[in-house]
Amino acid sequence: MKTGDGPLSGFRVLDFTRVLAGPYATALLADLGADVIKVEGPQGDEYRHVGPFRDGESALFQTVNRGKRSVVLDLKDPRDVAVARDLAAAADVVVENFRPGVMARLGLGAEALMAANPKLVYASISGFGQSGPNADRPAYDIILQAMTGLMHVTGHPDGPPTMVGEAMGDVAGGVFATLGIVSALLERERTGRGRLIDVALHDSLAAMMPTAAARVLICGENPQRSGNCHALSAPFGVYPAGTGYFAVAVLNDHLFSAFCNVIGQPGLAADPRFASDTLRRANEPALALAITDWAANLTAEAAVTRLAAAGVPAAELTSAEAAWTSAQSVERALHTGVTHPAIGQISVPEQPVHFAGLARGGRRAAPTLDQDGAAIRAGQEGWR
CATH class of the missing domain: 3.40.50.10540 (Crotonobetainyl-coa:carnitine coa-transferase; domain 1)
Structure with a gap:
């Protein structure tokens, strides 16, 4: 201003x-x-x-x-x-x-x-x-x-x-x-x-760091590194496509069901291993394999387009240069x-x-x- x-x-x-x-x-x-x-x-x-x-x-x-x-x-x-x-x-x-x-x-x-x-x-x-x-x-x-x-x-x-x-x-x-x-x-x-x-x-x-604080102060845990995946939820992380990387954020059962439909595996939504957010995080490696198999022949842009069309939060990974010069950053001044x-x-x-x-x-x-x-x-x- x-x-x-x-x-x-x-x-x-x-x-x-x-x-x-x-x-x-x-x-x-x-x-x-x-x-x-x-x-x-x-x-x-x-x-x-x-x-x-x-x-x-x-x-x-x-x-x-x-x-x-x-x-x-x-x-x-x-x-x-x-x-x-x-x-x-x-x-x-x-x-x-x-x-x-x-x-x-x-x-x-x-x-x-x-x-x-x-x-x-x-x-x-x-x-x-x-x-x-x-x-x-x-x-x-x-x-x-x-x-x-x-x-x-x-x-x-x-x-x-x-x-x-x-x-x-x-x-x-x-x-x-x-x-x-x-x-x-x-x-x-x-x-x-x-x-x-x-x-x-x-x-x-x-x-x-409220996530770490909750785990330490209330649950008595000692948080550890979780790479490009969320420490508590899944699929909630960064995954490779055939070209580039994309981020996905699935935090509830409704989104998980939509996500499973997009990747062509609707049966995963009924799989007892993935019946809750906590169980999905515990079994994240199996989900990661399904995601990377689905995205292997897609660009990150194509993967994000399909996920976003189904209402699943997703984004391509972009550089700092691309982020600062994006239409969103310009529009928001x-x-x-x-x-x-x-x-x-x-x-x-x-x-x-x-x-x-x-x-x-x-x-x-x-x-x-x-x-x-x-x-x-x-x-x-x-x-x-």
């Missing part, structure tokens, strides 16, 4: 975050209309120096810093710390993702800033939160995937644990930080006071154009929620380093 529009229009966010989780959260806030000032050190956010690059600018930085303004403040310089404190005094939200204790040592911790601005929502994002035995440990996405069990349950049963192909720990932390911030702003409307928010990437990624001062016209992601009556697009590109610094330091932006 256009800069200045959106449900968070008029809210001011002072962003001390860098790399991925924190910037992802504040990019979502900017997408929703908030005025986000990104505070960077003299060398800039580390992501400015991480590829891939286009015309010397980091593509990663563009995707997670869209819609923001940039000011360089050296937080080791008392004069710049004073500027940061002035900005925080006029902000609605401060977001930081340093290790616990760093902001307090700089004189920019929650206690100090909220004393000066009691309405401030102060969000601290860290690997393991502000408490607990791991609070001081550094965390990168691979560490989080290893420690939450996500990697343990990902991969084939007879193979090694496997990373998920995206930085889901950082993304989960960013999403839950945004939820916490918006919730605290809503609470502030009732109470007139801000709130300190403690977001751990470890906790956020664990919270994105999952990414929209911005104009960057160095790169020119590019397309960057947009938060996925559609708000009735608000057009998508029309946003700012990610800023160049200190692009707005002079005006912000001079107090010309109305924040000071």
Whole structure:
């Protein structure tokens, strides 16, 4: 949605975050209309120096810093710390993702800033939160995937644990930080006071695993890797066709009966081995054989066409390139154009929620380093 529009229009966010989780959260806030000032050190956010690059600018930085303004403040310089404190005094939200204790040592911790601005929502994002035995440990996405069990349950049963192909720990932390911030702003409307928010990437990624949580916490199980098949249901997985691969999702008896008809084996629906979802999962290898035999002489596209015609959820496996450029993504405006001062016209992601009556697009590109610094330091932006 256009800069200045959106449900968070008029809210001011002072962003001390860098790399991925924190910037992802504040990019979502900017997408929703908030005025986000990104505070960077003299060398800039580390992501400015991480590829891939286009015309010397980091593509990663563009995707997670869209819609923001940039000011360089050296937080080791008392004069710049004073500027940061002035900005925080006029902000609605401060977001930081340093290790616990760093902001307090700089004189920019929650206690100090909220004393000066009691309405401030102060969000601290860290690997393991502000408490607990791991609070001081550094965390990168691979560490989080290893420690939450996500990697343990990902991969084939007879193979090694496997990373998920995206930085889901950082993304989960960013999403839950945004939820916490918006919730605290809503609470502030009732109470007139801000709130300190403690977001751990470890906790956020664990919270994105409800299937594993149900099995561990309620059933006392220890989930294991199940490859490209659902851990609990069948046929619910990825199967090869003569050309390509396709995914199938069958979750109830009605769909299973329709599925059996499509693959030319209606008798399987009455087979006692497949009388329930639990039994179908226990006997999935037999179902997998029937599926691959049926699809062996079909393309993945043809297999999906036949399944979809019968109302069975199915899809071809597509590349990330194909997914981002698909007609569905374009129609839903999952990414929209911005104009960057160095790169020119590019397309960057947009938060996925559609708000009735608000057009998508029309946003700012990610800023160049200190692009707005002079005006912000001079107090010309109305924040000071």
